[in-house]
Amino acid sequence: MLESGAFIWIPTTTLEPNIVDFEKGLTSGGLTFTMISGDLGLQPTTYAAAWDSSNPVNGGQRLFRSDFNGGVKMGDQLQCVYHSSVFRLKPGDITFDYAGNGGFIALCLASDANNCKINRPSAESTTLQRGSFTSTDLQEWMERQVFFKLVDDRSGAWGHLAIDNIAFHGTVDVPSQRRLRGSAHQAWV
Ligand SMILES: [Ca+2]
Numbered sequence: 627m628l629e630s631g632a633f634i635w636i637p638t639t640t641l642e643p644n645i646v647d648f649e650k651g652l653t654s655g656g657l658t659f660t661m662i663s664g665d666l667g668l669q670p671t672t673y674a675a676a677w678d679s680s681n682p683v684n685g686g687q688r689l690f691r692s693d694f695n696g697g698v699k700m701g702d703q704l705q706c707v708y709h710s711s712v713f714r715l716k717p718g719d720i721t722f723d724y725a726g727n728g729g730f731i732a733l734c735l736a737s738d739a740n741n742c743k744i745n746r747p748s749a750e751s752t753t754l755q756r757g758s759f760t761s762t763d764l765q766e767w768m769e770r771q772v773f774f775k776l777v778d779d780r781s782g783a784w785g786h787l788a789i790d791n792i793a794f795h796g797t798v799d800v801p802s803q804r805r806l807r808g809s810a811h812q813a814w815v
């Protein structure tokens with residue numbers, strides 16, 4: 627029997643991953659991606675504009691591709707760093723579809739933004755491939771506050787990052803009104 631003032635735990639995770647598919651722009655899968663440096667112009671672009679990108683597992687209409695400004699191909703000389711908003715990491719693999727040979731996706735600690743797990747495609751191909759951070763790789767950061775980086779750091783041939791369908795398990799930052807009782811995940815009874 628619960629005593630007055632006790633609290634119960636409200637689960638905030640499901641078995642289904644959040645999916646960043648870029649279909650509605652840079653706010654996707656519960657996260658918002660913001661350009662930290664670079665001069666990339668508009669993201670995402672469309673598969674129709676980036677006609678040389680193909681995704682065998684269905685990318686929908688849009689993807690992030692660092693050599694594009696909206697619907698215009700700008701070239702591999704561009705570089706950029708995007709950060710996502712922060713989320714609390716939950717158990718499960720993180721998967722994504724990516725291509726290119728000029729950038730990477732990273733998962734970083736919110737408390738130490740230079741402490742990152744990096745996954746760099748080496749795909750001199752226009753066909754997106756499946757990549758992942760495995761749950762084993764991520765175990766040490768379970769329940770920690772983390773965020774994604776999308777980085778283009780090369781200017782030569784194939785020096786871009788194409789990425790779509792970032793699937794992760796996590797809970798996004800809880801709205802401030804739920805902090806009134808001192809904890810984001812408690813409900814008083
Ligand atoms: Ca997509």
Ligand SMILES: [Ca+2]
Nearest residue numbers: 702704780785
């Ligand atoms: Ca580049």
